[in-house]
Amino acid sequence: MFARSAARALKSQSRQFSSSATRQSKVAVLGAGGGIGQPLSLLLKLNPHVTELSLYDIRGAPGVAADVSHIDTASEVHGYPADKLDQALEGTDVVVIPAGVPRKPGMTRDDLFNTNASIVRDLAAAIARVSPKAKVLVISNPVNSTVPIVSAVFEKAGVYDPAHIFGVTTLDVVRANRFLAGVTGTNPKDVKVTVVGGHSGATIVPLISQTPQGKGVTGEVYDKLVHRIQFGGDEVVQAKDGAGSATLSMAYAGARFTGDLLRAIHGEKGVVVPTFVKSPLFADQGIDFFSSNVELGVRTVLSPNGVEKIHGLGELSESEKKLLDACLPELKKNIEKGKKFVQQS
Ligand SMILES: NC(=O)C1=CN([C@@H]2O[C@H](COP(=O)(O)OP(=O)(O)OC[C@H]3O[C@@H](n4cnc5c(N)ncnc54)[C@H](O)[C@@H]3O)[C@@H](O)[C@H]2O)C=CC1
Numbered sequence: 109m110f111a112r113s114a115a116r117a118l119k120s121q122s123r124q125f126s127s128s129a130t131r132q133s134k135v136a137v138l139g140a141g142g143g144i145g146q147p148l149s150l151l152l153k154l155n156p157h158v159t160e161l162s163l164y165d166i167r168g169a170p171g172v173a174a175d176v177s178h179i180d181t182a183s184e185v186h187g188y189p190a191d192k193l194d195q196a197l198e199g200t201d202v203v204v205i206p207a208g209v210p211r212k213p214g215m216t217r218d219d220l221f222n223t224n225a226s227i228v229r230d231l232a233a234a235i236a237r238v239s240p241k242a243k244v245l246v247i248s249n250p251v252n253s254t255v256p257i258v259s260a261v262f263e264k265a266g267v268y269d270p271a272h273i274f275g276v277t278t279l280d281v282v283r284a285n286r287f288l289a290g291v292t293g294t295n296p297k298d299v300k301v302t303v304v305g306g307h308s309g310a311t312i313v314p315l316i317s318q319t320p321q322g323k324g325v326t327g328e329v330y331d332k333l334v335h336r337i338q339f340g341g342d343e344v345v346q347a348k349d350g351a352g353s354a355t356l357s358m359a360y361a362g363a364r365f366t367g368d369l370l371r372a373i374h375g376e377k378g379v380v381v382p383t384f385v386k387s388p389l390f391a392d393q394g395i396d397f398f399s400s401n402v403e404l405g406v407r408t409v410l411s412p413n414g415v416e417k418i419h420g421l422g423e424l425s426e427s428e429k430k431l432l433d434a435c436l437p438e439l440k441k442n443i444e445k446g447k448k449f450v451q452q453s
């Protein structure tokens with residue numbers, strides 16, 4: 109009896125092992141030659157779920173690919189120059205987009221719209237054509253507008269699955285965890301702040317009251333903490349003094365979110381993280397994209413893997429309700445701007 113159940117357990121274990129070992133995940137990075145793209149490609153080379161890494165940029169991707177490909181992990185790496193976008197996208201499961209220009213001091217993320225909207229639109233059109241089932245992770249700013257742009261392009265192409273398109277807001281979570289740990293003298297690894305809304309200034313809403321560490325943070329300390337989380341990007345832009353915005357922390361955040369999604373794709377249950385997606389939470393107010401905790405996973409409708417479940421916001425403090433009130437109108441404008449851009453294209 110014991111021998112039979114032990115044999116059954118062993119068989120199921122080996123099936124599990126072989127299915128995860130043989131599952132292929134091809135990940136493409138569009139904008140791989142840039143400040144984020146290079147370290148992001150490096151970190152993805154270290155992820156055991158990535159079996160093939162496809163690096164594309166209008167400048168420098170073959171060089172980055174040659175460099176990263178010497179790292180002694182199992183994945184294959186290929187670099188593609190400007191005229192080889194379709195080849196870069198063929199058969200991809202996940203496409204991460206950090207292509208576009210970064211801010212300089214004095215600019216808002218929305219000031220990047222004129223340049224980045226068309227870059228993201230054109231890359232999205234190529235993904236929709238070549239690899240329509242890929243999960244698309246948008247890093248390029250302004251995220252509040254570029255995610256609606258990618259979604260509208262997919263919709264126009266007739267291949268839109270809202271469960272497959274994600275705005276990467278993980279850097280806001282990373283900052284919130286680090287800064288809250290800083291003011292409370294705790295270890296950031298034990299801090300888990302949910303950040304909701306969007307990804308720019310007042311649209312970034314950290315739910316500090318929902319963490320055990322944040323409960324005692326009030327008054328001026330709280331106000332300064334929230335401001336630092338909302339404007340952490342500006343802190344880096346100013347410190348870099350014209351040389352760009354966050355690249356290393358963003359590469360970490362991008363690799364972390366990609367890793368979370370890959371873990372879910374490879375069968376792990378209960379992977380719940382904030383990300384900016386098509387969302388019902390404030391759709392009745394005309395805001396149909398919103399970042400909140402999302403369970404990543406396997407879906408049975410439309411096609412597999414992606415957004416499994418969108419969580420509500422939970423209980424908010426009075427301060428958080430005010431932050432949310434300030435977030436919504438700005439977010440709505442940013443989303444509408446993205447949608448209108450594609451309609452008029
Ligand atoms: N979501 C987030 O939390 C964050 C987003 N960002 C955004 O990420 C974007 C990239 O930032 P960086 O890497 O610092 O900029 P960067 O200028 O260093 O790199 C951008 C790369 O995109 C490439 N590129 C431009 N047009 C392209 C196209 N059509 N196809 C493929 N590649 C193209 C450029 O050649 C360059 O290598 C910016 O829009 C920035 O605002 C930055 C930090 C955090």
Ligand SMILES: O=C([O-])CC(=O)C(=O)O
Pocket residue numbers: 210211217249279340341342344345353354
């Ligand atoms: O601030 C920027 O322009 C880049 C960014 O999105 C961030 O660092 O959060």
